Amino acid sequence: MRQMTCASCGASLEVENQFIRAVTCKFCNSSYTIQGDTGLNLTGKGNSLANYPSRLSVGMGGAIRGRSFTVLGRIRYVYDAGFWEEWQIAWTDQAPPDWLEEDEGYWTLYKRERVKGAVPAYDQVRIGGSVAINQHNVFITEKRTAKVGGSEGQFSSVFPLNGTFGYIQGGANNKSVSINYWEDEIELSVGDELEPSEITFN
Amino acid sequence: MTVQPLQPVVQAITCPNCSNPIQQKSATSQTLVCPACKTAVVMGMEGAEKYGQAGTMPSPPVPIAVGDTANINGTNFFVLGRVVYEGWDDEDRWRWTEWQIGGSDGRLLWLSYSKDEGFYLFRKLKLTQPFDPLKDRKLPVGKQGASVRERYPARIIAAEGELTFRAKEGDRLQMIEAVGLGGGGLRYSIQVTSSELEVHEGQAWSEADLAKAFNNSTWTTQISKLKGGADLRGTVGIAAILFAIIAFVGGFVAGGNRRVAAQQDFTLIAQAPTAVMKVNLPASSRPASVKVNLLSSLGNGQSADIDVSIDYPGDLEVQMIEADFYSESGYDDGEYWSETVREAEAMFIPDEAGEYQFEVALGANVGVPNPNVRLAIYRDTINPIWMWGYAVIALIIGIILLISAAKRSTAKKM
Numbered sequence: 203m204r205q206m207t208c209a210s211c212g213a214s215l216e217v218e219n220q221f222i223r224a225v226t227c228k229f230c231n232s233s234y235t236i237q238g239d240t241g242l243n244l245t246g247k248g249n250s251l252a253n254y255p256s257r258l259s260v261g262m263g264g265a266i267r268g269r270s271f272t273v274l275g276r277i278r279y280v281y282d283a284g285f286w287e288e289w290q291i292a293w294t295d296q297a298p299p300d301w302l303e304e305d306e307g308y309w310t311l312y313k314r315e316r317v318k319g320a321v322p323a324y325d326q327v328r329i330g331g332s333v334a335i336n337q338h339n340v341f342i343t344e345k346r347t348a349k350v351g352g353s354e355g356q357f358s359s360v361f362p363l364n365g366t367f368g369y370i371q372g373g374a375n376n377k378s379v380s381i382n383y384w385e386d387e388i389e390l391s392v393g394d395e396l397e398p399s400e401i402t403f404n
Numbered sequence: 405m406t407v408q409p410l411q412p413v414v415q416a417i418t419c420p421n422c423s424n425p426i427q428q429k430s431a432t433s434q435t436l437v438c439p440a441c442k443t444a445v446v447m448g449m450e451g452a453e454k455y456g457q458a459g460t461m462p463s464p465p466v467p468i469a470v471g472d473t474a475n476i477n478g479t480n481f482f483v484l485g486r487v488v489y490e491g492w493d494d495e496d497r498w499r500w501t502e503w504q505i506g507g508s509d510g511r512l513l514w515l516s517y518s519k520d521e522g523f524y525l526f527r528k529l530k531l532t533q534p535f536d537p538l539k540d541r542k543l544p545v546g547k548q549g550a551s552v553r554e555r556y557p558a559r560i561i562a563a564e565g566e567l568t569f570r571a572k573e574g575d576r577l578q579m580i581e582a583v584g585l586g587g588g589g590l591r592y593s594i595q596v597t598s599s600e601l602e603v604h605e606g607q608a609w610s611e612a613d614l615a616k617a618f619n620n621s622t623w624t625t626q627i628s629k630l631k632g633g634a635d636l637r638g639t640v641g642i643a644a645i646l647f648a649i650i651a652f653v654g655g656f657v658a659g660g661n662r663r664v665a666a667q668q669d670f671t672l673i674a675q676a677p678t679a680v681m682k683v684n685l686p687a688s689s690r691p692a693s694v695k696v697n698l699l700s701s702l703g704n705g706q707s708a709d710i711d712v713s714i715d716y717p718g719d720l721e722v723q724m725i726e727a728d729f730y731s732e733s734g735y736d737d738g739e740y741w742s743e744t745v746r747e748a749e750a751m752f753i754p755d756e757a758g759e760y761q762f763e764v765a766l767g768a769n770v771g772v773p774n775p776n777v778r779l780a781i782y783r784d785t786i787n788p789i790w791m792w793g794y795a796v797i798a799l800i801i802g803i804i805l806l807i808s809a810a811k812r813s814t815a816k817k818m
Contacts, residue, residue, distance in 0.1 A: 330537050
């Protein structure tokens, strides 16, 4: 773990492992990307997250299918009909961090996957249709635009604090698939829906 | 069983319409209905926003209210909100109620109730296989999938409490219902909007089990009473159908179980167009009957009028039968048909003892030359029409009662 200092308020910033690319100061909500071993690049100030009670919080631990994790960060996305949150988790076995998403109390464990081929344009995708992405034939169940509503903690990817982005969600071969159409990047995540008994919290 | 309250108040917001404080109990709620002005308040990007009116909420069909707690399969749940929907098709409109309930384990479930289907507890399901909501007949869920049963539009009639989606009176959605093919009584509800296709999987619950889960002894007692009423209706319905069967059979038996008092064959000719049969009958309150049969053959298109009258012992004369015997056939829309009538019967009460004279006579139309007729008098006749009438009435009552009892039963059982 590395210790860094918030350029805005002087608070200590902890960087958990080598996979972390962005960090948010929990005191002043300043967001930074990490450059090299010591550099911090201020990307802006996000909104503070309302202190909603949740079964997860930054810093707490748990286990998924017997594999231990620690929560590094939380990001909230808001869209015209509400919001959802994703939790960045670090595995204690030092594997690259993954994401946990909760939907009506059911958890999905998402892994980022590198996009290897063409991805259909956001405007060409429709609900109930299917699109081919990497080796997945994704059946589309959701299509909206959203923006980052706030964040806290550390993240393995960099996300813009301003502006909206399109996203689609769907399923392929019993996996959940999520594609975010950021302004300068298309982000593909493939997830496993967890049975309630498969996730425990410390 | 004591059920503890589960969810603390997450935050209090102010209604943007009337400034009434609204307590939010679930972190993921998207709609909060102001209890004071019934405004649907949504949690938008800029905070609480007025979304529209939530509508006038009808009384709940069962005693489940926002704020109630339940223990379902060992997990404590809290009733967050309620929505009443109306669906329709070309012929009908129907309503159903859904309660959103939040569990202490974080799960959010939907308890659905409709008069026809009873109670189902739904959970959200992710669809990972292609499904065309407009035309596919099979929903790719589970090992064997589900069969699409119905597609119909629906709208929100009213909402209360808090909900995990944006809801106001009049909001429309497209519904698809499917039934699981793998057994287990699973139902699937699919909601389609321009932005999302959501699937929920439901398991039936009995009202009695729900009342127990909500730890509501008054409700449990009501169910027991209603069940007793349904059982009584079922018992009476079965009894009425048994009576109908007995009455039907009894009608046949009683109608045929009569005694021949006299019988005689006559040939009626133009020179002697009438014949008389005299019969001594005892006084009786039970009806007797006189029956006339045409014994001569009837060719196609032939007919003959035969009349029968009774001369009572007290000189009262009554015309009993004016029969038109005939045989006809032909084609109707290419279908051959034939019809022959050669028998007529009438009943009378021999209320005085003595000699009754039965006169059989040729009528105005004599299409059969010198017809042979048989005149028969029966005593102690029971008219089966009455018994069959009672049987039909009993059958209808029995079926209504059984359907009523069965509806109550199927709507509430798992």
